Amino acid sequence: MKRMLFLLLCGVAPMAAAQSYPSKPIRLVVPYPPGGPTDFVGRAVAAKLSELLGQQMVVDNRPGAGTVIASEMIARAAPNGYNLLFGTGGGTFLAPLILPKVPYDPHKDFAPVAMLVMSPQVLVVHPSTGANSVKELIAVAKAKPGQLNFSSVGTGTSPHLGGELFKALAGVDILHVPYKGTAPSMTDLIAGRVQLAFSSIPTVLAHVQGGRLKMLGTGGSKRSPALPGIAPIAETLPGFELVTWYALFAPAGTPAVIINRLNAETAKVLKDADIQKRFGDQGLEPTTMTPQELKRYTVNDSSRWSKLIKAAGIGSK
Numbered sequence: 001m002k003r004m005l006f007l008l009l010c011g012v013a014p015m016a017a018a019q020s021y022p023s024k025p026i027r028l029v030v031p032y033p034p035g036g037p038t039d040f041v042g043r044a045v046a047a048k049l050s051e052l053l054g055q056q057m058v059v060d061n062r063p064g065a066g067t068v069i070a071s072e073m074i075a076r077a078a079p080n081g082y083n084l085l086f087g088t089g090g091g092t093f094l095a096p097l098i099l100p101k102v103p104y105d106p107h108k109d110f111a112p113v114a115m116l117v118m119s120p121q122v123l124v125v126h127p128s129t130g131a132n133s134v135k136e137l138i139a140v141a142k143a144k145p146g147q148l149n150f151s152s153v154g155t156g157t158s159p160h161l162g163g164e165l166f167k168a169l170a171g172v173d174i175l176h177v178p179y180k181g182t183a184p185s186m187t188d189l190i191a192g193r194v195q196l197a198f199s200s201i202p203t204v205l206a207h208v209q210g211g212r213l214k215m216l217g218t219g220g221s222k223r224s225p226a227l228p229g230i231a232p233i234a235e236t237l238p239g240f241e242l243v244t245w246y247a248l249f250a251p252a253g254t255p256a257v258i259i260n261r262l263n264a265e266t267a268k269v270l271k272d273a274d275i276q277k278r279f280g281d282q283g284l285e286p287t288t289m290t291p292q293e294l295k296r297y298t299v300n301d302s303s304r305w306s307k308l309i310k311a312a313g314i315g316s317k
Contacts, residue, residue: 021081021258022055028248030086031070033063037202037282041246042086044278045116048269049262057084066156067091068102075104079253081262084113087249089301090158097306098156098315107302112294113248113259114266117284120220121162121242123233124204124213125196126189134217134236137196141172148174149194151185156315159185161305162198162219162242164312169237189213198242201226201283219243226283241304245287247294259291 028046032038039061046057062070070085071092077083085092087110096102104110123134129148131137141148152160155178167174177194179185182203188194190212197204198219207213217233218224219242233240248266250259269275270286279286289297309315 021261022053024082025056025058026053026082026084027060028057028084028086029060029062029070029074031063031067031088031091032061034061037200038086038088038246040282041117041279041284044275045248045266045269048272048275049265052265052268066095066099068095068099068104071095071106072103074249074251075109077251079111079251079255081250081254081258083251084262085110085249087247089243089245089298092249093298093302094156094158094161094305097302097309107299109252110249111252111254111259112291112298113250114263114291115287115289115294115297116246116248116266116270117279118220118243118245118287119201119282119284120218120224120232121158121198121244122201122204122215122219122227122230123162123166123196123198123217124189124208124215126192126194127211127214128192129195129214131216132214134231134233137216138170138172138236141170141174145173146175148172148196149177150174151177151179151189151194151197153182153185154178154180156309158242158244159198160314161308163196164314165240165242165308166198166233166237168308168311169240200244205283224283225285226280247289247298263291 028042030039030042043059046059050057062073074083074085093106096106125131125137129140131140150163152163160176163176189197190207204213208215215230218227218230220232221234221241222232267288270288276286
């Protein structure tokens with residue numbers, strides 16, 4: 001009888017928690033400064049979730065240390081549904097593969113909640129390369145080994161890994177030039193001091209439209225709705241994939257009923273017409289996944305990049 005009562009109470013407690021949740025504001029920690037494209041997504045989702053949940057979702061910007069500061073905060077936070085992380089594939093999950101002694105394990109210390117958006121990065125070149133397609137760029141690179149440079153916003157970032165993946169699949173010798181941020185990287189690309197780069201769509205779109213850069217391909221497996229006329233790089237280099245993604249995570253141990261509630265409400269947000277338009281205008285594709293699907297995706301994505309990072313000798317590990 002006591003065992004039956006215990007089991008009954010174990011079942012009632014999570015149900016009660018789900019019914020009363022949330023009863024106070026929820027903190028969403030964003031690992032980037034206010035005002036950027038990443039922060040834009042976090043704030044847009046937070047505002048809509050606040051309406052659906054009936055409690056304010058407060059955005060807490062905690063930039064620094066390649067997203068490690070914010071990620072560790074949530075990894076060590078109380079697993080009660082009131083602490084969430086705006087996680088990114090290019091920061092939260094790449095940092096432990098590259099940096100020494102990162103104080104969290106993204107696959108053990110976080111509970112996946114919901115995918116938010118995915119956006120293919122794009123390959124752009126300076127017009128002086130003479131290349132009008134991925135195939136032509138590969139031919140130019142092979143004819144000039146070691147003479148083409150690709151820029152990135154720093155060693156180990158997604159644009160850097162995109163260049164290393166391109167090198168490996170195309171069998172070309174191009175040199176990496178890391179910069180401290182997007183602005184100096186784009187400045188030198190537009191000036192022709194470097195010849196190519198991988199970047200987000202919003203960062204380069206105006207330069208492409210103005211003729212200062214040429215866009216040769218996207219990093220998705222299919223054509224982006226934002227760029228229907230640009231073919232995926234994978235059509236020329238099978239296996240190439242370079243996608244920016246943002247997702248919600250909670251501390252490990254957060255009750256499943258709360259995670260499922262957040263997942264369901266987030267799916268509603270991503271179907272909202274205003275959100276779809278605002279994100280679509282930025283080249284972002286709202287993407288829904290169950291917590292289990294998000295878990296599998298992050299594990300597979302990390303495994304894929306880990307192999308490339310080791311092969312290319314990137315980072316301190």
